[in-house]
Amino acid sequence: MQLCRCDCPSACPSGTIRRVRSQVLPPRQPSPSRLDGRPNQAHQILGRQLRLLRESRGMSAAGAGLGIAASKSKISRIECGQIGVAETDLHRMLEMYAVTEPHQREALLRFVRELSQPQWWHDDRTVLGGSLCSYLILESLAQHIRTYEVRFVPGLLQTPAYAEAVIRLRYTDTTEIDRRVRVRMQRQKEILRGRTPRLWALVDKAALSEAFPGEKVMREQIEFLRQVSWLPSVSLQVLPSGAGGRRGIGNSFSILRQTITNLSDVVYIEHIGDPLFLDTTAASDPYRQAMEELALEAGKPADTMAELDDALARLGKP
Incomplete structure (x- = not known):
């Protein structure tokens, strides 16, 4: 850690210690974001x-x-x-x-x-919070998106019914749930409709085996994964159950590769509280390495369709 070099009057976001004019710091206020x-x-x-x-x-x-x-x-x-x-x-x-x-x-x-400029999620920004709004901006600017989800199908590849079931695990207000589902589906549309950014997703096999939303919702979700796995902009790999845990990776995270040459990959780590953004090479490299190690342990993209077919077979006939 080092002193901030930019003379900013409040906390500097660069991971440095802020300069203070007094020995006593003011009480911490809620994050404006x-x-x-x-x-x-x-x-x-x-x-x-x-x-x-x-x-x-x-x-x-x-x-x-x-x-x-x-x-x-x-x-x-x-x-x-x-x-x-x-x-x-x-x-x-x-x-x-x-x-x-x-x-x-x-x-x-x-x-x-x-x-x-106002974005498509502008009217929902106070519900989403500043951290997610930041992520949406960085996601829209990314060349490549790599994502790993510990337990669930990655958010960008969820169906509306599956997304609602996941969001209901944390939120109870019906209006807020509906808005969050709508934003997630619009994110998906924005990302999947073109050839860029490329999306590389690692899906834990356990997520395909747990029918917590119900068999009908899970069957629809797996069918959707089968469809998107054919898209040229999507690479989908299935991890052996618990692979992340065995490597000590306990949190879901995404890595965004930006088009700005000198800008490090931005790692976004989900927490119950404020999510964490890592945008220096030293901080983001361990997650990039972890993603590459998980990809080596996962099945090849060419094998994904067989994994999805097996998951459907385990659900049985509708």
């Missing part, structure tokens, strides 16, 4: 990338501020994710930081647009 649905983590990840670009040019925050006719404080707040960055300011920053490769410039501009 949980109150207003602001995608704070996504803002922070963009801000860190802009800071790295600035530092790569040996430029101070004050110097960058002069370049966009702003103060050092504004640059610091942008880099800490406390405020957004306007497209006009981003264009100037990219010129100052000598980012000339068109693909990289467009990737950063798209990131800013995703953060500044």
Whole structure:
């Protein structure tokens, strides 16, 4: 851990210790992202990338501020994710930081647009919370999505009935459940309708064996997996039951490969409380390695259809 280098007035999201002017810290307040649905983590990840670009040019925050006719404080707040960055300011920053490769410039501009413009989930943001809203933005920007689910079929591959059964395990309000199911189905539509991003999903065989939503729902779910496994943008592998546990992997997680060259894979780990985002190479590499090890233990994608057929056979005839 080290002291924050960006002089931000509140907690810096870069995994560093914040600077404090007093020995006494104020009482911890509820996370704003949980109150207003602001995608704070996504803002922070963009801000860190802009800071790295600035530092790569040996430029101070004050110097960058002069370049966009702003103060050092504004640059610091942008880099800490406390405020957004306007497209006009981003264009100037990219010129100052000598980012000339068109693909990289467009990737950063798209990131800013995703953060500044209302998205399809905008009306549900206060129900979803800022962490999930951040994930939805990062998911929409990803080149590749790799996902591992400990017990259930991965969320992006769930049917509406299966998704509702899973969501009901945690939530009780009917309206909230309906909204969360609707968002999950729209996520699926956004991801599966094109060739990018590519989705690589590892399904625990136990998830195909447990008919907790009921046999009818499970049969429908397995049939859907059979359909999507043919999509060119989807790679689906079935893990032996308990493979993750034997390797000490107790949480579901997803790995998002971004189009921005210098940005590490972003690992998203689900918890009962706030989910965890890991966006540095040191933090995300163990999960990338774990995913690759699980993939080696799983059946090949070419064998997935046989696994799904076996799962259907075990359910018996409808």
